[in-house]
Amino acid sequence: MKKLLAFLLISSIAATGWSQDMPNDEQTTNELKLNTFNLIAFNFVDVSYENLLNKESSLGISILFNLREDNDILDYFRNFSITPYYRQYFSKQYAKGFFAEGFGMLNSGKRFDDSDNYTDFALGISVGGKFVTQKGFVVEIYSGLGRNLLEDEFAPEVVTRGGISMGYRF
Numbered sequence: 001m002k003k004l005l006a007f008l009l010i011s012s013i014a015a016t017g018w019s020q021d022m023p024n025d026e027q028t029t030n031e032l033k034l035n036t037f038n039l040i041a042f043n044f045v046d047v048s049y050e051n052l053l054n055k056e057s058s059l060g061i062s063i064l065f066n067l068r069e070d071n072d073i074l075d076y077f078r079n080f081s082i083t084p085y086y087r088q089y090f091s092k093q094y095a096k097g098f099f100a101e102g103f104g105m106l107n108s109g110k111r112f113d114d115s116d117n118y119t120d121f122a123l124g125i126s127v128g129g130k131f132v133t134q135k136g137f138v139v140e141i142y143s144g145l146g147r148n149l150l151e152d153e154f155a156p157e158v159v160t161r162g163g164i165s166m167g168y169r170f
Contacts, residue, residue, distance in 0.1 A: 028052070031138055033167030035062075043067045048165060050087075055094040058087045066109070077118070077156045081107040085126075101126040103161060105146055111154050120155035122146035126162065136169040 035046035045067060050060035062083040083105040091097025103126060108119040124146020131139045143162035148155045 028136060028169045031060075031167055031169045033138060033140070033165040035064075035163040035165045037163035037165075038064070046163065046165075048167070052095045052169075056089050058089075058095055060085050060087065077109040077111070078107050078159070079109040081105050081159075083161065089130075096130050096132050098129050099127070099142075101128070101142070101144065103144065103146065105159055105161065107148070107155075107159055109155075116154040118152040118154040120148040120150045120152045122148045122159045124159065124161060128162075132169055138165070138167045138169050140165045 029052045031050040033048045038044040038046040046064040048062040050058050052058045064081045066079040083103050085101050085103035087099045087101045089095050089099045105122040126142050126144025128142025141164050146159045
């Protein structure tokens with residue numbers, strides 16, 4: 001886990017230094033973000049990478065790790081998830097403003113009593129907003145729901161996705 005966090009930190013610092021001479025939005029096509037809300041509220045490390053396809057759409061992937069050993073928090077089932085997503089932006093600015101998102105989520109975890117593990121796959125939708133400064137600092141707020149499809153008897157029927165993420169566009 002420490003190696004993953006160190007890699008992400010070094011990658012974001014390197015990307016920040018490399019991207020300083022990018023003059024406009026059309027040339028900055030990548031974002032690296034950390035969901036700070038999930039980290040503070042639930043002790044989840046939730047890191048996302050997003051590739052901007054054009055001014056109206058993007059593809060991304062998010063990886064979530066639960067750092068807690070107990071499962072008595074709001075998202076009590078999930079210990080790990082990997083979530084690819086597609087976003088459609090509804091603003092005149094380049095991949096900014098209001099967006100709608102479709103996602104798939106491979107998620108795994110344990111029940112309250114820690115005796116029964118599950119792995120399931122959900123499909124869902126989210127909505128949110130993204131704000132980007134001229135220097136490339138990104139803040140996004142989003143929320144969504146998905147339904148697990150594999151009918152694992154120990155998995156929750158519904159999964160949540162959301163938070164407040166901060167990062168950098170490069």
